[in-house]
Amino acid sequence: MAARQQLTPVLRRLRLLKISPHTARHTGLQRTLTPPAARYLSSTVPRHFQPTGPAPAAAQSKLTSETYPDIKRDPRFAQLTEAHVAHFQQLLGTYSAVLDGVTRSDTADDIEPFNTDWMRKYRGQCRLVLRPRTTEEVSRILKYCNDNMLAVVPQGGNTGLVGGSVPVFDEIVINMARMDNIIEFDEVSGTLVAEAGCILEVVDQFLATAGYIFPLDLGAKGSCHIGGNVSTNAGGLRLLRYGSLHGTVLGIEAVLADGTVVDDLCKLRKNNTGYDLKQLFIGAEGTIGIITKVSIQCPQRSPAQNVALFGLSSFEQAQQAFREAKGQLSEILSAFELMDDGSQALVRQVTGNKRPLEDTYPFYCLIETSGSNADHDSEKLQAFLEDVMEKGIVADGTLAQDETQIKSLWAWREGITEALSHLGGTYKYDVSIPLKELYQLVEDTRARVDEAGLLGDEDEFPVRAVVGYGHMGDANLHLNVSTRRFDERVEKVLEPFVYEWIAKRQGSISAEHGLGVMKKKYIGYSRNPTMVGLMKNIKTTFDPNGILNPYKYL
């Protein structure tokens, strides 16, 4: 980066405040590529509570059917028999493609990982896992299941956060991991076609060799499947720059409940011939079909990257800074993240790291730029920083000077989740709110918890802090309520208050995590009855027997 050579007086002052490489190397926080391992049993806590803390290694999570006693097994679904298993064994041929817990008693340990989500918050009772290797196999599996009323759960990398990728009862798991071929990549157009079971990071590394990137990046990239990403309409870190999967996915191949293969594996950017049906599958969480292949438009990789972090006195100023960043950094802006002081104080408390800025501020923003020319990008970023400091929008800031410092600054944003997990249980809400009121939710929630006498520094108060952070560029807020212990009063103060607050602002109760089991009941806070009714029509049209991922979504 050419930043060093071109510093202006304002920026020279900035540099005095920058974190040293030494500090950066010892932050102990890394840009997390995989979700932190769950450390807690959910058996003792209520279902909306995000459990944390150390957990006995061999302990079993509570069954989802126990956590949600109001969900009953649908009696229309058949019970698995030896004949069913024999059919699937013949169909899939190899032993490794069928994990059989129906006729064998020694497979429980093998099947367990397919029954449990990575947070160990949801746990199903499936006794049969099928691992097809071709679309044809998926088709034959589903046709048989549909004919025999056997419920199924499509499963990708099983990195979801709402219990969507594991069974509730004895649904058959159809795990897509063996469909992991990259089918083709066109280096001129940037169009990639790959099977659903490809791991995001593997695909991204493949694209890197050709100078491209996958237009999606998220913490779970080392485990999640691109089929799962599309099925859950994953958002992540690159959305601000490259837009949502609804814009970048060009086509899909999917298998319907009755085994019909829907070949919409279009590789074209423009195709106005009829309803864009693939869009329904994007974010459907496997409820209307199983995505088997994906065609997607990949952007060129940007060779230059810069990261800056700055402090602001108010949320009003954070909005001004965002507006200026969009205007001045425009085409090179690739992330604009917001952190409140509460969240940064928790990171500091847990890591003991020196803060990047000398003083503390009510808000911090992290800006990332990605472009094709490092000198140009540095120049733009410096001009922007000078401008916002001169205008008094930004109180103080620092610009990363190398890759280590870039990681270190990102750690103050991405380390929040981990820091919270060290401190006790957390109520987590992933919401979208119109930008103007984005932070108001945190303030109103904090005031409400405080008024109820539940918030304080001393151990007698169950709530340690109410903090907010998130993808400001996408109006996506993570509201986190950090607690010292479970206290029923806290949940009563929070819910349905938070959902009602969001509904009043026409926000979304699930910005990027989806519905799954967790938010199935709350869809009404973000969608009106007309919309939900139409969605139910769609579900019935595509899956009349309801065998696909039951008990979830709608």
Place this chain on the structure above:
Amino acid sequence: MAARQQLTPVLRRLRLLKISPHTARHTGLQRTLTPPAARYLSSTVPRHFQPTGPAPAAAQSKLTSETYPDIKRDPRFAQLTEAHVAHFQQLLGTYSAVLDGVTRSDTADDIEPFNTDWMRKYRGQCRLVLRPRTTEEVSRILKYCNDNMLAVVPQGGNTGLVGGSVPVFDEIVINMARMDNIIEFDEVSGTLVAEAGCILEVVDQFLATAGYIFPLDLGAKGSCHIGGNVSTNAGGLRLLRYGSLHGTVLGIEAVLADGTVVDDLCKLRKNNTGYDLKQLFIGAEGTIGIITKVSIQCPQRSPAQNVALFGLSSFEQAQQAFREAKGQLSEILSAFELMDDGSQALVRQVTGNKRPLEDTYPFYCLIETSGSNADHDSEKLQAFLEDVMEKGIVADGTLAQDETQIKSLWAWREGITEALSHLGGTYKYDVSIPLKELYQLVEDTRARVDEAGLLGDEDEFPVRAVVGYGHMGDANLHLNVSTRRFDERVEKVLEPFVYEWIAKRQGSISAEHGLGVMKKKYIGYSRNPTMVGLMKNIKTTFDPNGILNPYKYL
């Protein structure tokens, strides 16, 4: 632009070749903002033939029902009565909201523009035009129509190219022009909410005052409605940069056939709560509901713009140039257009203008960059041009030095349609093909026409030229067959050959124009029976009586 001050030796040579401002002012071709007026009667030519040439001002086009005698009026639909008209008059109140040709005989001239498309290629027989001003009015109109089996045609700016926005028989036209309010714009997030009848250019000019642009630009911007843009999933000039409407539209409000108002007017970038139903309405051409409001993500306006045009020896090199442009210009690349020499020769022949480059080449590419810093952009573009010339990818090129030259260079691309229209009738195909084979269609078609003895420079040959040009960045080709006169042999040589050729490459027979009446029958060339079957299910689910835009689309 700083281009002038920073020219390298290679570029100094380039500048010698640049068109002079004088030449530019006299090209006679302008960047067309509105579609050229139609000049021909379609009564004497077959339906797939794009008619051109002067037409008597008061002449009447041929009725669509005559051009397509195999389309019969659906007898399930009721005939309009005085009682129906009286009901609508009471409902909409003002006289100007109801153009009544049922009980009055003096309204034929007023109604005619609503019956005829702008090319005067399609003409319906509607006798009632309704012009609602609110969603509530649209709802009440549709409920009544659905209850009384009255077919309707939703109509925006009526600038479509496939006959989708005018009636075929006596369908009631619901014209949206009076719903033209901009409802709100958030200057921080860039989210615009506006009524469907807003004219694209008006909205774009409104956004300009706030430093934003509408993420869509097209020739018909002075007339087309944003509701129509969304309903037809318009592509246009900015798609390469800002992606399709499937990615930028955040929400819609629509009215279903039975009058149900679907309020999905989400203003959030992220909302993973159920099926993304709005996507079905994007590109549905008014067949499942009438879009009444749109919420859309608008990007910041780029202050700097550069345009270059260069000559290449082969399509292979055009692909290489595109690849290099994506890599080196990356985030500032806003257009990459392809023109073959045949198309440029026609422009030269009609306008008599001096070509921008001294020599002729088999292919020409036009590159546009849009960015936030003029100096940076010029530097990138110059470095790119040096690089592609040094590598021998590009044979010669010119860089526009001012706004006049920018317009002049664009005229060589955008003037093709107008040039063709001066020379006789044209068979026009708007198709998507995987990039590698994009131009092969032109070569194969030309060879086929030639082999049939139909192509030649002398008047005895009905075909003057087979040319190709288009949005190379989007793999969207316009194949044009320029003829001297109508000759049945030409149509037989072209069809179904072109559609079959496209189908074999899994291309799209309609990249951006949609299906309408014109391509309803050909959807099978781009969509398999499974997809078409699912689409028909969707249509039935949303519009069981089939009153919305009948005889079209599927």
